[in-house]
Amino acid sequence: MEQGQEGAAQMEQGQTIRGADAVIKALAAHGVTTVFGYPGGAIMPIYDALYGSPVEHLLSRHEQGAAFAAVGYARASGKTGVCFATSGPGATNLVTSLADALLDSVPVVAITGQVSTAVIGTDAFQEIDVLGMSLSCTKHSFMVSHVDELVPTLYKAFEVAASGRPGPVLVDIPKDVQIAMLEYKTPLQAISTEPEHTSEQLNDARALIEQAKQPMLYVGGGVGMASAVEQLRDFIKVTGIPSVATLKGLGSITIDTPGYLGMLGMHGSKAANLAVQECDLLIVVGARFDDRVTGRLASFAENAKVIHLDIDAAELGKLRLPEVAIAGDLRQILPALSQNMGQQFAAWQAKIEHMKQEHQWRYDRPGELIYAPAMLNRLAQKLPKNSVVACDVGQHQMWVAQHMFFNRPEDHLSSAGLGTMGFGLPAAIGAKVARPDATVVTVSGDGSFMMNVQELTTIKRKRLPVKILLIDNQKLGMVKQWQQLFFEERYSETDLSDNPDFVKMASAFEIPGRNIFKASEVEAGLDEMLNSEGPFLLHVSIDDAHNVWPLVPPGASNQDMMEEMDKQT
Amino acid sequence: MNNYSLALNVQQRPEVLERVLRVARHRGFKIANLSMQLNSNNSTSIDMLVESEREIGLLTNQINKLIDVIDCRVLFSDPSAALVKQKG
Incomplete structure (x- = not known):
């Protein structure tokens, strides 16, 4: 625990407060300055306690976005990310992000409202068995059944999330526990034992x-x-x-x-x-x-x-x-x-x-069209030292991994274990909150971007200067690549040529943008994006013939890589 | 197929049995026999007989990671002994 916050917590020892207020106080005691979330019926007392409190709240427009922002915050800063959601659909919407955090060992504490204890198990409005649901997508989870357990449980949640191999922890808090009164005491913390080498x-x-x-x-x-x-x-x-x-x-x-x-x-x-x-x-x-x-x-x-x-x-x-x-x-x-x-x-x-x-990478491509690997390598060269790149999932994600370079692991946020499309934009939002001085770029694809596109509103609301590099081949490119190579070019449901006009869409969220199509436009496009003051969307049209190379086919040994077989454009 | 007998000591939490069963299923172990007993010291004893082609360490390592598990011991992994216990 950080100094000062501990002092503040101790100062108010013995005061009788609502469970909901104790939640905010326990967060502050753990150095939490920002939470990401979305309110709803069963978590209203906690949102009431948040109102006017020093803990800042970033309203997402979908709980998955809130939890991914908490993941991005945690991964970019090394601190534990926190998100809020209400019972039922609010909690179920967290599942994907928690699973992502589990597979990538990210410390996150998710707090969900639950229907009151008296009606748990009666199929009440917006009731779902969140504890049961959490078993396979969290490192650990709790349901607080009595207000006396609330503060010790929250402290334990933070300890479990960050200790050993980190991971997501969910705390489900029934509404009656949120409004019950308690005497706030800082619990004695058991120190977790870590394995030691001999x-x-x-x-x-x-x-x-x-x-x-x-x-x-x-x-x-x-x-x-x-x-x-x-x-x-x-x-x-x-x-x-x-x-x-x-x-x-x-x-x-x-x-x-x-x-x-x-x-x-x-x-x-x-x-x-x-x-x-x-x-x-x-x-x-x-x-x-x-x-x-x-x-x-x-x-x-x-x-x-x-x-x-x-x-x-x-x-x-x-x-x-x-x-x-x-x-x-x-x-x-x-x-x-x-x-x-x-x-x-x-x-x-x-x-x-x-x-x-x-076996060096080569970027000397003939032709007028934009070669995404070369553009990403150029972006890496242009980024200042304090930068974070959050990707989505697919071909562009692998090009980022291959052709960009990073000073620290916390500068590269990629959904690795779960491979979740829609990760990039909300993760970038969380990273920008955690590291306001860093240049934060999300590199996305036309498929992934649409999966959490509602978070453009979160950027608009806070005027977050997140840069969006949207690489568009009007395809679900990675799946298309596999169809081309392993499914006899039967392109089942991977055509995305009916994508919206992304720059026009961004402008509806008051985010300026530009379309580029030619290799000769890359330099100016990247500069405009990086030099713009606020958020910016650079929409990059690329040739859909480009695939990710090399590729170890499924079931093959790593020395048996397939080499580039794209037609030159 | 290998048979293993496990003895677990776990915290008394309403969901602790679900946690253990989920891990056993997901990691590829079939539960052939199961008994549990609440103890007076807020712990619960769970005895399980499991079957799998996999090494028992793949299960016990994961069970040991559960926060509510105090300890997990493999009592035996002898196929014939497992059969006797199953019948008894």
């Missing part, structure tokens, strides 16, 4: 590294979540071990780091995939052998021994049995592991650098 585990891991000739680091989102970016960068500097990252791991390692080959997996760089397939030791740091990373699991880094480091013991051996498994805090494990270690992999480093040179 010196024997470290020795075993060191021995494997010393025996290795061709080690690789496979870096996941756990590094950023553990605030272990500096420790990882030091580890790489000390040992010189080459590295690759997952979608969530991007930004943990800067692109100018020697031996860093970018993203691995289904749409990873060729060098990254080949290097991992060739390595004799895979050091897995805060990652989980996701199927989009491994391709055919049985042949993933087939000849490598594995050292697996993660805070979540359940990930160790879940999909690949490691030779050494260490559950614990990466901030401690990484420095302990590299102690007294020198650089001993010169031949392998040289080979890696050669692979990196051989």
Whole structure:
């Protein structure tokens, strides 16, 4: 807990207040300055307590948008995001965002109103069993059945959301509990125990590294979540071990780091995939052998021994049995592991650098039309150091991962585990609230953008200077790509040529915009978007023939990548 | 098919059994036998016999992550012994 807030909470000890007021007070005690939400009948006492309180509220126009804004806020800042929704449909609308936060280990506390305890189980108006519904889409959940449990439950919720492997926690609060009176006392907090590594585990891991000739680091989102970016960068500097990252791991390692080959997996760089397939030791740091990373699991880094480091013991051996498994805090494990270690992999480093040179991305496209990878690479070059890019899901998301570069993992927000279309716009809103000084850009596609387009109103209401780069191929591009490659070009329901006029639509929300069609317009378009004072929508029409390359086909090993086969335009 | 016998000690919460059952089903374990008992110290004992092709660690690791689970022990994973207990 932050100083000052704790003092404020203690100052008012012993005061009798409504449950609803206690909710706001408990949030303030946890340093929460902004919540994202949408009111409704069963949460009205909490909205009443919010009225005039120092906690700011950002009204979304759909609860999924509110919860994604909380996710974006959390991912961009490292703090716990908070969202509110009412009972019934309000709560059910949260499910997708909570599931997204669960798969990407994002600390979020969702507070839902519930019908009064006396009518729970009677199929009352806007009643649904939210606790039951929450079991599969949260790290943990509570229903507060008595006002005495309210404050301790809220404190526990924040503790569970942020500790260990973070995740979403839902607190369902019946209306009668919100209006009941209580004496606010700061609860005594049990300190959660985190797993700790042993010196024997470290020795075993060191021995494997010393025996290795061709080690690789496979870096996941756990590094950023553990605030272990500096420790990882030091580890790489000390040992010189080459590295690759997952979608969530991007930004943990800067692109100018020697031996860093970018993203691995289904749409990873060729060098990254080949290097991992060739390595004799895979050091897995805060990652989980996701199927989009491994391709055919049985042949993933087939000849490598594995050292697996993660805070979540359940990930160790879940999909690949490691030779050494260490559950614990990466901030401690990484420095302990590299102690007294020198650089001993010169031949392998040289080979890696050669692979990196051989398989570089190329942006020299002939033709008049806009090549999205080149445009995104240009955008990355133009962005100031303090920037956040929130993507949606699909082809543009993979192009962002391949062709943009990030200073920190919290600068790249992408729905990785759940792959939720509609993530980008509300996540960008949350990121802008968390980091008002950062340039925040959402890169979206014409399919994804429509999934939470109502959040343009949230931007309008707060005049949030969120930049929207909308890449439009009038297709559900990633699905179309698979239909083209694996379903005999039977394009079932992936044509989106009846899209609205996006710039006209943005203007209805008082967001200025521009359409660009030609490669020659990219430079001025990006500059106009970035230099505009408020929000801006840059609508970019691209050729629908462009696909994401390379591609590891489903069921194939990562060395068997399909190479570009687009017709040149 | 492997049979495993598990003994869980969990917090007494109305939804705790649902949490354990959901995890068992989702992680690919069929419940062959189940009994639970409320204890006087606010805990609940759950004894389960589960079947799966999968390693038991894939289930116990996930059960141990549940906030309301105090501990989870594998009593045995011997197929014939499991059968005897099932019949008894």
